[in-house]
Amino acid sequence: MATYTRTNVYANGGTFSDPTILWYARGVKAMNARKLADPLGWRFYAGIHGFDRPMWTALGYLKSADKLPSSALQKRFWKQCQHGSWYFLPWHRGYLLALEACIRDEVVKLGGPKTWALPYWNYFGPNNENQLPPAFASPAWPDGKTNNPLYVKQRYGPNDDGNVFIPLDQVNLNAMTVPEFTGVASGGDPGFGGVDTGFEHGGSPHGDLESQPHDYVHVFTGGSNPQNPNLPGLMSDPDTAGLDPIFYLHHANIDRLWEVWIQSTVSQGNPTQTSWKNGPAGSGERAFSMPLPPTGTPWNYTPGQMADLSKLDYTYDDVTSAAEAPELAALAGATPARKPAMATKKKKKVELVGASQESVRISGSHQIVASVQMDERARGKVSASLAAASAAESASAPDRVFLNLENIRGLVDGTAFKVYVNDRLAGTIALFGVRKATVAGGEHAGQGITHVVEITKIVDELNLRNELDVDALDVRIVPAKAVPDEAQVTIGRISIFRQEQ
């Protein structure tokens, strides 16, 4: 029986009448009172996720009087966030555990419950739970004092107007139907949990859950400053996201969805390779490390230690499997039902089918149409696999087909766009982390981010209507909101890949 249970933030309406939320606010206030260099402070913990000196200064989170943590502390703890890799989920699980321990420590010191646990924000919940919980939207505490630490000015929402909600027509839970945790960077499915990156850093696409809904919720909670589009909302950029208290409730939901997936009949379970379990420390990289209360003692952990929720002394009040939860069943209709997954050792060949010839620039609200030329032979293999799979009593599975938006570059996060293939909606892409991936001295060496969207259902439909046997497919990119020109958002190449099953 777990000691700690994380509950839905809307369990009691999402207001301060819920003691869990009230105590969270008190804990955040206490952590906020600590100095920047204090390992148990709010801003230090935000720096563990990411840090950017000019942005923190521009957003008012770094003043000239602030002393940065020592270089030893920074080297050990700061800028650890794991993204675009199969370590994304386990690293964030440990991060949440540590932040939760810090808040709980402050809560207990203030006379609060010893079993306090982070609530989670399930934006897919049935009763307008896609709206930012009221306690976070109010600048005031229940007693009227207007310094509620859960309220953050730089949280602009999907329309950059301060009304924060998640547009449900632009998020999905398709990731929950993916059987494999680990994917590939070669153009096929990046996997539910992300790509085995080996020694490489940056340049790998985000895993399926990381792309949707994780990246999307970040970008549309944060939005952009309407007065200055170069300044993102806190949640929109990985280097500032940890400053916003809603970050941890969002990630608690992502963490919960990981557990929902584990318990579902679809999932093939967590990776078993020691390279995953040992984490990057097993390859001589920095260990995952968090400072814990009461004195900031480092806690080193590995993905293997994060794999089994039953060993971590916490649980969620609701981990209904994807098949049963009504909201998930409704949203899961987007991808074709797959044959029962058999864990297979055979490598699934991935092959380029087509690509655009020129890069595209996205600006304002203008739609861009790119023509993705297809190779006749590769396209023929896709058609053949679709035909073979639909033949009576066939045991073969059709190819899965993926759109790749390669080398997406931009100077500002906080943008998102819808992607259509031959006028059919393929998905929505949110550019969380694109700025870091574009700067020349950054981890991605300036090559931007590659996003992968599954279009198997669309290709299947086109094939059924005899519209697949063409030289090119039209891919239309529609900004979800106006992209500022200064953001200089470009896509290097739009390509289509097939992945054998």
Added chain:
Amino acid sequence: MTDAARERLQVRLPLFAVSGVAWLLLATRPHAMHGTTVSARVTASALMFAAMMLPMIGPPLRHVRDRSLARHRLRAIALFAGGYSLLWIAAGVALILAANSIGAIAATFLAVAIWQCSPLKQHCLNRCHSHATLSAFGPSADRDALLFGLRHGLWCIGSCFGLMLLPMLLSRGHLAAMAIVTLWLAGERLETPAAPRWQLRGPGKTLRIIAAQARRSMAFVFSARL
């Protein structure tokens, strides 16, 4: 083994095999590095390149392979590898000639040490991680693969030329020094790109990565036997 790890191995094995042959030739024909004719220098440079550099071009080679049409793949790889190799072998000849004419060895070691710590070195290392967007069709596909090979070669030379010069300045122990430099460069290649700045650059990270990789390989060997 994950699919991604398998994809990496498929490219790594042939590269390591060719590199291994080059090391064998260097070990069994010690005079291969000392010929004075043009063809001898080119051969020496080619051997040095194959031994020391080939193990490191897995990532960009995989990028070319993955992002090319199946029917262009071999050609794209050949153009990338060809452009990269030619540039490197030419640079290698220049390095050999330079090594033969350098008198102040201690000063050269110092200059290389300063270069190693420089922001420009970090910039070159960063650029090695950058993979160009490649056209998929027609002559543009060929042009992009070749240009990528040449560009990658340029950054690679920028990153590695300093340390590669040093073994050639020694009067003995060339092979051992070359092996040490190869491991050192491999470790640098595996580092995350970082903001260019002056910094003390020692082999600490290199040693940690290599030690951990050796431990992993041993564990793999043992687990494969079970």
